[in-house]
Amino acid sequence: MLGMMMDVPLLVPSILRHAARWHADTEIVSRDAEGAIHRTSYAALWARCHRLANALERLGLRPGDRVGTLAWNGHRHLELYYGVGGAGMVCHTINPRLFPEQIGFIVEDAADSVLCVDPGLVPLLEGIAKHLGGVRAIVVLTEAARMPRSDILPGLLCYETLLEAEGEDYEWPALDENGACGLCYTSGTTGNPKGVLYSHRSTVLHAMSVGLPDVFGLSATSVVMPVVPMFHVNAWGLPYAVPLTGGKLVLPGPKLDGASLHALIVEEGVTFTAGVPTVWMGLLDWVRANGKDIAPLGRVVIGGSACPPVMIERFAALGAEVRHAWGMTETSPLGAVSVPKAGQGALTPEARLALSTKQGRPFFGIDLRAVDSEGRDVPWDGATYGALLARGPWVCAGYLGLAESPAHARAGWFETGDVVTIDPDGFVQIVDRTKDVIKSGGEWISSIDLENIAVAHPEVQEAAAVARPDARWGERPLLVVVPRPGASPDPAAIRAFFEGKVAKWCIPDEVRVVESLPHTATGKLLKSRIREMLG
Structure with missing residues (x-):
């Protein structure tokens, strides 16, 4: 026997529809690269998403087509989150901090039809122009007066000009909740990045769950600033979870x-x-x-x-x-x-x-x-x-x-x-x-534990622990630290700082002081590069 409940699909635009209807005047605040503050509301955002959906279809996009984004946390990027997926296309957020060749690979692998880019990131696309042969249009997320010029990428389209030409009447398609709405590639620290394709259903369920009291604990009284970038795994679901609960969004831009x-x-x-x-x-x-x-x-x-x-x-x-x-x-x-x-x-x-x-x-x-x-x-x-x-x-x-x-x-x-x-x-x-744990004499040493202890030292800004080969023990820990501004940490003193905090056999054999450490595009320590750096 089946239940007798309405068969209403879980779709991304239903989140924004709810926010626009029941939290219409709640603010969305964003800051651009120049520091200017933009203010809008859920009701206004919903209306602009209608214009965006019309513009995408006028560009010839069809359900399933990928729309790539290279943008910081701002109101136009938020519109793409809802307008692209709601129209049946796939919003493909791309990390501009990746190596250019990785970005080029991702654009080609995803078969992006259109790229939407912040003005300051146009030079990045110019540098990978050879990878953009399959891209039909590049849309710059700005108004006409601030459009950049490019001899390498002729025919750039202005986002605001596209939206101004469209009306606010749009009938959102009846989509399958299992249909794709978002795409994000892994950071690719080993091998090429791989595409993870999110569905409407998975996105809505994730948003509903992360707002729970024992997760993010969001409500209509929350004022939420996602500092995690919108190009990185849906900004941890916040662009969906906050409108779902009716909270105020503050989008900090690139600064x-x-x-x-x-x-x-x-x-x-x-x-x-x-x-x-x-x-x-x-x-x-x-x-x-x-x-x-x-x-x-x-x-x-x-x-x-x-x-x-x-x-x-x-x-x-x-x-x-x-x-x-x-x-x-x-x-x-x-x-x-x-x-x-x-x-x-x-x-x-x-x-x-x-x-x-x-x-x-x-x-x-x-x-x-x-x-x-x-x-x-x-x-x-x-x-x-x-x-x-x-x-x-x-x-x-x-x-x-x-x-x-x-x-x-x-x-x-x-x-x-x-x-x-x-x-x-x-x-x-x-x-x-799995690839970073240090295996010494048959025992495992956590590099994370060693790093957490090191950064508690008053003269250490950042630390990385890696394994180095050892003839007797197989591997032994080596610690690399970045000093705080004005500090000159003594390696012997840092080793002594570990005493009583871990077993003696876990204390790093050597501490090296360096000016900086390499990171992945998402801010994680890049252990493979650190190992290369240390020889």
Whole structure:
């Protein structure tokens, strides 16, 4: 017997339709590359998405065509999120921080029909013009008066001119909720990037779940600033989750320095934000150097790479709660968040901090497990290492255009590539990436643990731990540190700083001080380059 409920598909435009109807006047604030502030509302955004959908169809696009974006966090990029997917096309967000050849590969591999680009990123496209043979049109996300000129890319189209020529009447197509609406490529640290194709259904379910109290905890009273870029895994779902709950959106554009972020937090009343540790280190250092606070900011979600305990403590001292999160491109991306369970409210400050450093527990819609080399579940003892597997309605089942499957062959679980422990309360802690864990004398040493200890040293700005070959032990840890401005850390003193914090055999054999460390396009330490750098 079937239930007798209405068969209403879960579609991306239904999120914005809800926001425009029930939160019509709620603000969307964005800042462009020059620092100018733009203000709009959900009702106005909804109307402009109608114009955008008409313009896309006038360009000859059809359902399933890919529309690539090279843009920062702004109101026009938000329009593309809804207008492209809602019209039945696929919004393909491209990371402009990738190497040019990687971007060229991605555009060709995705078979993008149209590219929409911020004015300041047009030179990037000029540099990969040889890869754009299949692109029908390049649309610059600006008004006519600010259109750039290009001899290499003739025929650039102006976004605002296209929209001005269209009306606001548009009948959104009745789409299959399992149809593709978004596309994002993995960062490609090994081999070529791979395309992860999101459906309307997966996107809506992810947005509904990440807004829950024990995940992001969003509401209509939230003022949310996604510092994580919109080109990186749907800005962790926030451009969908915030309109779904009716909150105010603050889009910071490309300026993510401490002073610029602080100004938006104070002036726009930001209560919630999310981003990677490297960005927050800049904000915290600026606030301390200038004697400022971060009110009314109350919650910061940190992911992308492990959050050092000292960062959690620094935010707490300023009155902001850190929620440590884990996810990846293939999980849309959220998979776990560290929020205490019932019975953990009475933890000591030390125990609470230790819990906060874990990536957390899965929420409804996603399931996780950790297995040994034989595929058997490891015990939930907080100590036994296992390979992390994931499954759920917003977890990748295959890559665009590739026959290979990312799922575990025996059980239909996605192999994340992370090594983890799970404690008795179900909290997952990332020990390392499979390829980065240090194997010394048959024991595993977590590079993340070593890095977190190192950055707690008052003279260390950033740290990376990597394995170096060792004739006796197989591998031994080598630590590379970047000093804080004006500091000259002593390698011997840094090694001594580890005493009592880890077992003696885990202490790095050597510490090297360098001016900077290489990162991936999404802000993670690029361990492969660091190994090359160290020889």
